[in-house]
Amino acid sequence: MSPDAQTQKRNEDTKPAPDKKPAPQKVHVLNANEAQKRSMRAQARRRWLTRLSFLFLVVIPTALTALYFFHFAADRYAVEAKFAVRSPSSTVPSGDLLSMMTTMTSAGSTMSDSYMLVDFIESRDLVDQLEDKVDLVEIYHTEQADFLTKLKADPTAEELRKYLNRWVDIYFDTASQILTLRVQTFDPQSAQALSAAILEVASDLVNEVSEQARFDSMASAEREVARIEQQLDEHRQAMVAFRDERQDVDPEASAGAQIELLTQLEGQLSSSRARLNSLLTYLSEDAPTVRVLKTEIESMERQLEEQRQRLGTGTANTSQGGDLAEGNAELSMSERLGIYEGLAVDMEFLRQAYVTALAAREGARLEADKQQRYLASFVKPSLPEQSLYPKRLQTTLVFFCFAVMIWGISLMIIYVVREHAN
Structure with missing residues (x-):
């Protein structure tokens, strides 16, 4: 074969084949009657499913509820x-x-x-x-x-x-x-x-x-009452110890008696001195009457000095509480009176505090009674x-309404979802 013939044959082989027409597809055209039938069948299927769901979600549960409440x-x-x-x-x-x-x-x-x-x-x-x-x-x-x-x-x-x-x-x-x-x-x-x-x-x-x-x-x-009672009891014991040790129930009364005695001695001493001065005007100092009167005056002076020392002089070692004196030291009347007055003042204060505490306790009791x-x-x-109970009919009706509400909400959700899907 010549080159020209070969070239022509090659060109013929490389020519594109003519386009083939696809086979025609069979198209089914629905007429109005067939479309209506399909729509009716779909609606009937939906109605059947709706009735079936109502039966299982409403009727049967309500019937079981009524059976339980009215029978069991x-x-x-x-x-x-x-x-x-x-x-x-x-x-x-x-x-x-x-x-x-x-x-x-x-x-x-x-x-x-x-x-x-x-x-x-x-x-x-x-x-x-x-x-x-x-x-x-x-x-x-x-x-x-x-x-x-x-x-x-x-x-x-x-x-x-x-x-x-x-x-x-x-x-x-x-x-x-x-x-x-x-x-x-x-x-x-x-x-x-x-x-x-x-x-x-x-x-x-x-x-x-x-x-x-x-x-x-x-x-x-x-x-508070117990605390005041304890202090009051301790103070009473201190006063009893003081009185026992000094053998003096009331130092104030004893001091008054001593002062009265001192006043009487001073009066007698003054009277004796006046008599002595009167006798010395016409008697000598060696006269028996003068000597006796001088002896009485000296005796009264010594007694007066002792009484004065007992009231305000003398050595003493004092302390508060139960330790009121050490050893055999003698307290003067003024010192004993000072200690006793201190104890008496404290005692009076504690008594008033005790009365106040009792009143506060009574007030607290009255307030507690009010509360x-x-x-x-x-x-x-x-x-x-x-x-x-149980309220049979009322409970059954409430359950029925609740079941109907749940069934209606579920059915509405299903229709909404299907509508969006279509």
């Missing part, structure tokens, strides 16, 4: 008691500011005690306090209870507290400061007994807290004659 649920008897924490000082305040402030303080304290009672009744400590009064397991683990409300045979303290909170309700009205206790059990006698036991335990708690507050408020006053708390129960637990 046990009757429960409720006992209601109303009480309040009160104080003797919680009266209507007068117009003065001090009375208003005192009453407001008392009201705040009683409100705090009321909240304390609410927390106590909802705590485990109530279960521990009730063990000695009622048998909670025997009350709630009974054949009268149904399978959903019956307490297990051997519960722990925590499980018993959690279970008891279902059937014991406490409500505190802050406006009237009244507490309402509602107890439910499966027979009327146990409901009344349990409610009375809870009130007794609550009253014991209020009394205990009130007594502790009273003791704390009076402790300081009692300590005392007590539980005032004006609606006492009574024996119920008819079971109030």
